[in-house]
Amino acid sequence: MSTLLLDGKALAQKIQGQLTEEVRILSQKAGRAPGLAVIWVGDNPASKAYVGNKEKACTKVGIVSFSEHLEADTPQEKLEQLIVQMNDDEAIDGILVQLPVPEGLNGSALTQRIHPDKDVDGLHAVNLGKLVRGEAGLRSCTPSGVMAILQEAQIPLAGKHAVVVGRSVLVGKPIGLMLLEKNCTVTYTHSQTPDLAKLTQEADILIVAVGRPEMITGHMVKPGAAVIDVGINRITDYEGNTRLVGDVDFKSVLSVAGWLTPVPGGVGPMTVTMLISNTVESFKQSIK
Numbered sequence: 001m002s003t004l005l006l007d008g009k010a011l012a013q014k015i016q017g018q019l020t021e022e023v024r025i026l027s028q029k030a031g032r033a034p035g036l037a038v039i040w041v042g043d044n045p046a047s048k049a050y051v052g053n054k055e056k057a058c059t060k061v062g063i064v065s066f067s068e069h070l071e072a073d074t075p076q077e078k079l080e081q082l083i084v085q086m087n088d089d090e091a092i093d094g095i096l097v098q099l100p101v102p103e104g105l106n107g108s109a110l111t112q113r114i115h116p117d118k119d120v121d122g123l124h125a126v127n128l129g130k131l132v133r134g135e136a137g138l139r140s141c142t143p144s145g146v147m148a149i150l151q152e153a154q155i156p157l158a159g160k161h162a163v164v165v166g167r168s169v170l171v172g173k174p175i176g177l178m179l180l181e182k183n184c185t186v187t188y189t190h191s192q193t194p195d196l197a198k199l200t201q202e203a204d205i206l207i208v209a210v211g212r213p214e215m216i217t218g219h220m221v222k223p224g225a226a227v228i229d230v231g232i233n234r235i236t237d238y239e240g241n242t243r244l245v246g247d248v249d250f251k252s253v254l255s256v257a258g259w260l261t262p263v264p265g266g267v268g269p270m271t272v273t274m275l276i277s278n279t280v281e282s283f284k285q286s287i288k
């Protein structure tokens with residue numbers, strides 16, 4: 001079986017190019033550029049890298065950054081006040097709280113403080129509710145990025161069996177709903193699912209988002225399936241070298257799957273692209 005690699009990096013560049021042009025035209029018309037505020041609390045090193053990537057990509061597209069980096073011991077109340085201020089700030093079209101937040105803070109309550117129209121991460125209960133209802137609204141970035149990859153490769157979805165490994169609010173739950181919307185038959189699996197391999201072997205579309213390095217191996221994959229690896233894990237080998245790997249064991253799945261996303265260069269670059277796309281969408285609504 002020859003496996004087609006799904007190049008998320010190239011797709012991200014293509015979409016970001018289109019968004020750059022759209023932002024240029026809209027900014028001229030509106031007399032201002034779109035604005036995105038990323039609230040980052042504490043010093044989680046992974047968050048630092050994510051926030052840096054988001055800011056860099058936004059600037060490239062012409063979005064103004066209103067980011068705030070706060071100390072880990074910032075009180076919940078102060079953070080909620082900051083979000084309320086940002087909700088009222090007309091220069092800011094999108095707000096997100098980088099997760100996870102340090103212990104002692106309630107990340108979910110912070111997300112709920114964001115006005116649903118500015119919730120460019122699509123994590124507010126109103127936007128998740130709209131997704132459940134199949135209504136238009138801001139949708140979470142990583143699952144939207146996965147859907148864009150599947151669409152670009154013209155992978156058939158209707159009537160196919162999609163198996164989702166992982167049940168997070170950030171990825172697992174929403175991607176299952178998006179696949180259901182495209183008429184897939186969806187099975188959710190997780191850490192307590194017995195005989196996981198039996199289910200993954202039945203998947204025409206296999207979405208893996210569990211945060212366990214290389215746990216999906218070739219024998220767990222149906223020949224010809226589309227395998228989407230959402231995991232980003234930094235591992236250290238026995239020689240002390242570190243590298244990024246996904247939740248899918250790339251080597252053993254290659255040549256079994258029909259389509260496969262690499263790590264890095266697969267889903268990762270699409271997350272930030274969808275964040276930009278959501279910010280532009282929110283900007284468009286605001287200047288209408």
Ligand code: GUN
Pocket residue numbers: 050096097098099100121141142170271
């Ligand atoms: N942490 C890891 N991924 C994400 C994301 O997409 N959004 C937020 N807010 N936090 C994250």
